[in-house]
Amino acid sequence: xxxxxxxxxxxxxxxxxxxxxxxxxxxxxxxxxxxxxxxxxxxxxxxxxxxxxxxxxxxxxxxxxxxxxxxxxxxxxxxxxxxxxxxxxxxxxxxxxxxxxxxxxxxxxxxxxxxxxxxxxxxxxxxxxxxxxxxxxxxxxxxxxxxxxxxxxxxxxxxxxxxxxxxxxxxxxxxxxxxxxxxxxxxxxxxxxxxxxxxxxxxxxxxxxxxxxxxxxxxxxxxxxxxxxxxxxxxxxxxxxxxxxxxxxxxxxxxxxxxxxxxxxxxxxxxxxxxxxxxxxxxxxxxxxxxxxxxxxxxxxxxxxxxxxxxxxxxxxxxxxxxxxxxxxxxxxxxxxxxxxxxxxxxxxxxxxxxxxxxxxxxxxxxxxxxxxxxxxxxxxxxxxxxxxxxxxxxxxxxxxxxxxxxxxxxxxxxxxxxxxxxxxxxx
RNA sequence: GUGGCUGUAGCUCAAUCGGUUAGAGCGCUGGACUGUGGCUCCAGAGGUUGCGGGUUCGAUUCCCGUCAGCCACCCCA
Numbered sequence: 001x002x003x004x005x006x007x008x009x010x011x012x013x014x015x016x017x018x019x020x021x022x023x024x025x026x027x028x029x030x031x032x033x034x035x036x037x038x039x040x041x042x043x044x045x046x047x048x049x050x051x052x053x054x055x056x057x058x059x060x061x062x063x064x065x066x067x068x069x070x071x072x073x074x075x076x077x078x079x080x081x082x083x084x085x086x087x088x089x090x091x092x093x094x095x096x097x098x099x100x101x102x103x104x105x106x107x108x109x110x111x112x113x114x115x116x117x118x119x120x121x122x123x124x125x126x127x128x129x130x131x132x133x134x135x136x137x138x139x140x141x142x143x144x145x146x147x148x149x150x151x152x153x154x155x156x157x158x159x160x161x162x163x164x165x166x167x168x169x170x171x172x173x174x175x176x177x178x179x180x181x182x183x184x185x186x187x188x189x190x191x192x193x194x195x196x197x198x199x200x201x202x203x204x205x206x207x208x209x210x211x212x213x214x215x216x217x218x219x220x221x222x223x224x225x226x227x228x229x230x231x232x233x234x235x236x237x238x239x240x241x242x243x244x245x246x247x248x249x250x251x252x253x254x255x256x257x258x259x260x261x262x263x264x265x266x267x268x269x270x271x272x273x274x275x276x277x278x279x280x281x282x283x284x285x286x287x288x289x290x291x292x293x294x295x296x297x298x299x300x301x302x303x304x305x306x307x308x309x310x311x312x313x314x315x316x317x318x319x320x321x322x323x324x325x326x327x328x329x330x331x332x333x334x335x336x337x338x339x340x341x342x343x344x345x346x347x348x349x350x351x352x353x354x355x356x357x358x359x360x361x362x363x364x365x366x367x368x369x370x371x372x373x374x375x376x377x378x379x380x381x382x383x384x385x386x387x388x389x390x391x392x393x394x395x396x397x398x399x400x401x402x403x404x405x406x407x408x409x410x411x412x413x414x415x416x417x418x419x420x421x422x423x424x425x426x427x428x
Numbered sequence: 429g430u431g432g433c434u435g436u437a438g439c440u441c442a443a444u445c446g447g448u449u450a451g452a453g454c455g456c457u458g459g460a461c462u463g464u465g466g467c468u469c470c471a472g473a474g475g476u477u478g479c480g481g482g483u484u485c486g487a488u489u490c491c492c493g494u495c496a497g498c499c500a501c502c503c504c505a
Contacts, residue, residue: 007496060429061503078505106505111429114498122505270504293504315505345463380465395463409465 008110008118014336019325020121023318024103026149027123034142036101036125041082043105047072049081053273053304063107063118075107079124080297080313081304087128088305096129096309115289115320125294126313128301133244136277136296136312137251143281143292143314144252144260150325153259157291157324160264161279163245164295166228167219167265173235174215180208184216189268191220225249225263244277269293273300279314283324291324292316339427340406341383342369343376345395353394356404356419365427384409392422 005011012020031038047064063075076082079102087098102124112118125142127135140159147157171184183206187199194202196217203213222228225246232238245263252261269278278295282288294314302308340360344353353369360367368386370379376393383391393405404422407414417426 004496061505076505080505104505108503108505110503112497113500116504120505124505290504317505343464375461376464377461378465382465384465391465393464397463405464407464412465414464 006118008112010117010119019322020318023150023321023325024121027101027103027146027316030142030146030149031101031123031125033145034099034125034138036099036142039083039086039100039102040104041076041079041086041102043076043107044073045076045082047074049085050074050077053081053300061108061110063109076104077106077108079104079106079122079315080126080300083124083126083128083313084301084304087301087309088307091305091307091309094129097135098126098128100128101125115323117319121318123316123318124313125316126311128311129309131298131310133247133277134251136244137248137255139294139312139314140248140261140279141252141255141257143279143294143316144257146316147260147281147291150321152324152328156284156328157260157281158284159261159279159281160267161245161249161261161277162263162265162267163241163277164268164274165241165276166232166245167268169235169237169241170219170231170265171215173238174212174219176208176212176215180206180212182206183208185268187216188220188266189270191217191266220266222265223262228263228265248277269295273297273303275299277312281316288323289320291320336387337366338368338386338388339366340390340392341379341386341388341409342367343379343383343391343393344369344373345376345393347373348396349394349399352399356392356394356422359423360427363423363427380407380409 010016028038047059047062050058050062058077059074062077065073067073082104083100083102087094103121104124105119105121107119109118110116123146125139127139140161144157144159147153167185167188168181171181172178176184183203186206187202190202191199199217200210200213203216208216219231222231229242229246232242249258249261249263252258267278267280269280274295275298276296279293280290281292282290292314294312296310296312298310298312301311342353342357344350350373357367357369368383368388370382374382380391388409391407391409393407395405398404398416401416402420403416403418405414406417406422406426
């Protein structure tokens with residue numbers, strides 16, 4: 001087979017593009033309701049923009065090269081550094097909190113798997129300049145309402161919420177040392193996928209004694225805000241550490257989204273820069289990868305752009321979401337909505353059909369007709385295949401009458417409609 | 429980047445132990461059907477069996493390489 005797209009890149013056939021457009025439209029609609037403003041940046045950036053945040057090793061996972069001016073550049077693998085730059089440049093002028101979203105196409109040079117390509121579109125929503133946990137709740141609510149807007153309910157998707165500070169406080173309170181935390185985080189992150197004895201091994205390698213390992217397992221098993229609160233009550237600083245997540249979860253309940261939200265401390269989200277509440281959205285069958293992930297990254301903007309503003313955000317890719325929507329068979333989004341298919345009964349009717357088609361198109365009606373002479377049945381067949389709502393039949397008898405026959409292709413019914421009425425008021 | 433599994437028509441799949449011209453359904457095109465679609469029937473187009481090499485009288489089948497896809501790891505946008 002020749003002429004395929006590059007591995008990990010997609011051709012969008014009309015049906016697939018229709019799905020993508022539907023996803024984008026829904027994202028934009030919900031973002032609008034949440035009063036977020038859309039922005040964008042360049043798909044190609046200086047390589048340093050990304051190596052600054054993630055280290056030089058990241059270059060192997062990027063589409064990075066030298067441009068003709070000798071600049072080291074990379075296709076963007078994420079949006080946050082660009083956002084940080086844009087916000088930093090205008091930090092004084094922007095009213096806080098900043099509520100921005102974007103739908104960039106992102107690129108990553110990695111071996112592809114299901115739900116994970118070398119290119120994807122990702123909704124990014126961020127709130128910058130607000131430390132209150134109500135901002136965390138707002139963002140999680142937006143992500144959940146995206147799901148609702150796609151027709152997905154709590155039986156389809158769940159938001160799992162954690163807080164780095166809670167996790168840390170419980171582990172330290174349970175007797176773990178600072179240097180043991182990375183191994184503990186790693187084990188907790190994997191705890192859902194890896195059997196417990198393998199985890200015990202990871203922890204032993206990280207220098208944890210068996211009583212410390214059991215602390216890790218206990219913490220990882222907490223699945224409710226009450227359980228977390230109870231655990232926190234027993235350790236030093238626990239009250240304070242749990243305040244954010246308690247407030248955020250209560251806020252989500254107040255919004256009526258409690259059914260979608262569960263507290264789950266196994267959500268760690270890599271290592272890097274998250275400082276507080278983190279969350280992910282999953283399909284309830286857990287067949288797919290995470291639909292969405294994000295959290296609070298208060299120190300990152302300063303590290304990247306120089307402005308010290310608290311910030312939080314999430315990313316939601318089109319690939320896993322598209323798989324989920326296809327699986328749940330949502331109302332199919334036709335790529336075109338054809339109002340009428342015009343049919344010429346005889347060769348004499350072709351010119352009148354052209355005239356009529358053009359007049360209707362001028363009036364905003366979506367119209368198609370056969371581009372070569374064919375039997376009526378052939379023309380009707382094409383009309384039906386196109387998904388046209390109606391066929392407008394133009395023949396000698398009708399023309400003599402100053403009318404057309406309009407056939408409802410769904411119902412199979414027909415009515416005679418005067419030409420004047422067809423052009424004025426029939427379609428709108 | 430590492431390891432495993434899989435590659436046959438646009439799609440889903442078949443082809444005996446290695447055997448002659450690689451088949452079927454769906455889809456597509458045309459016809460039966462001359463002013464009325466969806467049904468039915470008939471016919472047709474469509475293949476370098478992913479690609480390259482090897483073994484063999486003969487390879488879709490066995491072997492090696494390569495490319496691609498899937499899965500796990502790594503990594504997580």
